[in-house]
Amino acid sequence: MSFLSPSYHSSLPLIVGDHFSCQSPTSIVSAPPDHPSSSSALFSLLSVDDYRSLIGSKRDIIYALVKSLSDRSTPPRSVKDALRALFGISLHPPNRTAMVELGAVPVLFSLVMRDVRVGIVEDATAVIAQVAGCEASLQAFGKASGIRVLADLLDSATGSSEQTKENAVAALLNLVQSGGVEEVKYAMGFGVLDGIEEVVEHGSEKGKMKASALLKAVDHQTDDSGPSRFDSAVQHNHISV
DSSP: OOSOOGGSSSSSOOOEETEESOOHHHHTTTTTSSSSOOOHHHHHHHHHHHHHHHHHHHHHHHHHHHHHHHHHSSOHHHHHHHHHHHHHHHHHHHHHHHHHTTTHHHHHHHHHHHHHHTTHHHHHHHHHHHHSSSTTTTHHHHHTTTTHHHHHHTSSGGGGOOHHHHHHHHHHHHHHTTTTTHHHHHHHHHTTTHHHHHHHHHHHHHHHHHHHHHHHHHHHTTOOOOHHHHHHHHHTTTOOO
């Protein structure tokens, strides 16, 4: 049963703190940093499927969230709230193209490269993984050197968290499924195979499954006559695919 009624299509009821607000969604997202977190309220609404489609259709909301991430003066909590809201929006596949068109990809990768605060990289790469699941992302990732960044995150020398590595794997897999065969070949040049195998061996169950699927896709793009690294990794870790 939908929680939406037609009368709310132009003005969403948002819970901010202990109060209800019927302000325009854009005015809430664009509120100053010291305002009760409108992005957090959006994330709560985005737990409802119907809201993902509705909120995602408001391009000015997506633009305001992306803009807040590009502003280096945005407080850490507001950054995390904006990332969570964008993640919720990205869970509705048609919204991903709009996110790409509104400049989310370079902003997200810039955040990954410059921000070392706990949780920020994990949250940013989670959004990146979702956005990768649309054809429009292929060119945007290329322009932002996104494939190289994802490859670096899978390099054990960079010290990325396990969650970040799993998100990087998910992003590469989604790129493959969006038609990014050439992107996979490009990523191979940066030695991502070892990083993928590490997730197969040490990741969560979900991470292992995604890494195995990615490793299989990578194997299909090679001309190696030797044993398949996908088969070896799967057999070693007893993963069913």
